[in-house]
Amino acid sequence: MLDRFGLLGLFAIAALTFPLVPIIGALILSPKKPSKAKMTTYECGLEFEDFPEAAQQVWVQFRVQYYIYALIFVVFDVEVVFLYPWAVAYNALGLFAAVEMAIFIGILVMALAYAWRKGLLEWV
Amino acid sequence: MDFLNNLFTNLYDAIKLFMIDLLKGSTLTIDAQSVLVALVMAVIAISAILIFAPLTMLTLTYLERKLVGRFQSRIGANRAGPFGLLQPFADMIKFFIKEDIIPANADKLVHTLAPIAVNIPVVLAFAVLPFGKGMTALDLNVGVLYVVAVGSLTIIGIFMAGFGSSNKFALIGGMRAVAQIISYEVPQVLTLVTILLLSGTMSLNKIVEAQSGWGGMQWFIFALPVGPIAFFIFMLAAFAEAGRVPFDLPEAESELTAGYFTEYSGMKFGMFYFAEFLNLFFLCALGATLFLGGWQGPFLPGWLWLLIKAYALVFVAFWFRGTLPRFRIDHLMGLAWKVLVPLALVNIFLTTVLLPVYNALGF
Helix, strand or coil: HHHHHHHHHHHHHHHHHHHHHHHHHHHHHHCCCCCCCCCCCCCCHHHHHHCHHHCCCCCCCCCCCHHHHHHHHHHHHHHHHHHHHHCCHHHCCCCHHHHHHHHHHHHHHHHHHHHHCCCCCCCC | HHHHHHHHHHHHHHHHHHHHHHHHCCCCCCHHHHHHHHHHHHHHHHHHHHHHHHHHHHHEEEEHHHHHHHHCCCCCCCCCCCHHHHHHHHHHHHHCCCCCCCCCCCCHHHHHHHHHHHHHHHHHHHHCCCCCCCCCCCCCCCCCHHHHHHCCCHHHHHHHHHHHCCCCCEEEHHHHHHHHHHHHHHHHHHHHHHHHHHHHCCCCCHHHHHHCCHHHCHHHHHHCCHHHHHHHHHHHHHHHHHCCCCCHHHHCHHHHHHHCCCCHHHHHHHHHHHEEEEEHHHHHHHHHHCCCCCCCCCCCCCCHHHHHHHHHHHHHHHHHHHHCCCCCCCHHHHHHHHHHHHHHHHHHHHHHHEEEEEEEEHH
């Protein structure tokens, strides 16, 4: 089985070159005529020369909402890492494992219900 | 029929035998010879996928233009070549000769690497897809886990694009894309547990084999009632992950210009489209593999069956695009966390309860 993962490394190299080839090809083929106006950040409704600060303000603190979604996501994704082997071996494990997993999922469902109740799943 | 069915596997075996024969006369040790053969054969399998991917991309862009045109009572592309068949090639040439503009304020390294980073996981995911009988580039025994793990890497490239462009539209688009994709990832991976319970394996090849018998009635979508529910959740999440209408909020053109790839032009812009279409095709092919019996079907060759099933699902995606309006962001997130995740958990519970029945039925 390990040799297959070695071939996966070969695959990763191929996957890396795959997008590189057209991008480098386009670099060679495409014209290069940069100008100041062309290099400005795209904005809607304001002349860029008059508002140079518009581009500098982009990397600001973003709302915490996204962070909470990411936390809930991590909880569930780690849960799935436990669920997959359990699901594959389910027939061999019997009732005990089923009850165990029910408790495990139950705890996480309670966490989801708590987050739901607290309004964390509301997009504001 | 057998000839067509085994066309690619026979070709592969022929090359392998030829390689072995070629090496017999050499001075290399037996071990070195077998390693060399394995390497060359892996390179051939990889090249097959690398040829297949751009062809799929060309077909999909053409199909989307034509089909969405029809859905909207237009004709669609019809200028380049007969029926507009050369349109994808014209697009490709245009991508190559358009100027690549990097904004002065952008983080140049991140901006350049993003279109590359977005494509790597999509190509990697194709490694485990069973295109036909014996036509898997890499038959991993943890195929499903691998697909899920690799699939979630796409968001890194998308966020790099959003962040590196130094543009507000791009940043909001990137943030939305990450929030949306990780939210829909949860119901998707949870719903796959149903498949694992039914099949008892994580290898995609064995999952396909588990669906043989009874002339297609043992496809997992027919495992009533959990199969259709799981399929529904999986495909909704797949469309959301591929950023298709009605879930195309990260690139909602009427509010965010083009979302995370606002500042891209030329081939880099093209690479984002490439990743998006390939991702859509892969997820549809995965849906066909997991729920619709994969490459199995009567009369026609196996690989053709997989393509037919995958394209049928892709057609549904285009159909959605042609008919449905876009979701609102709070509805979108609400659908993932408040409807699909609980539904997927209930589905897992139902499957465990009903599993003896399914086992008796041969699923």
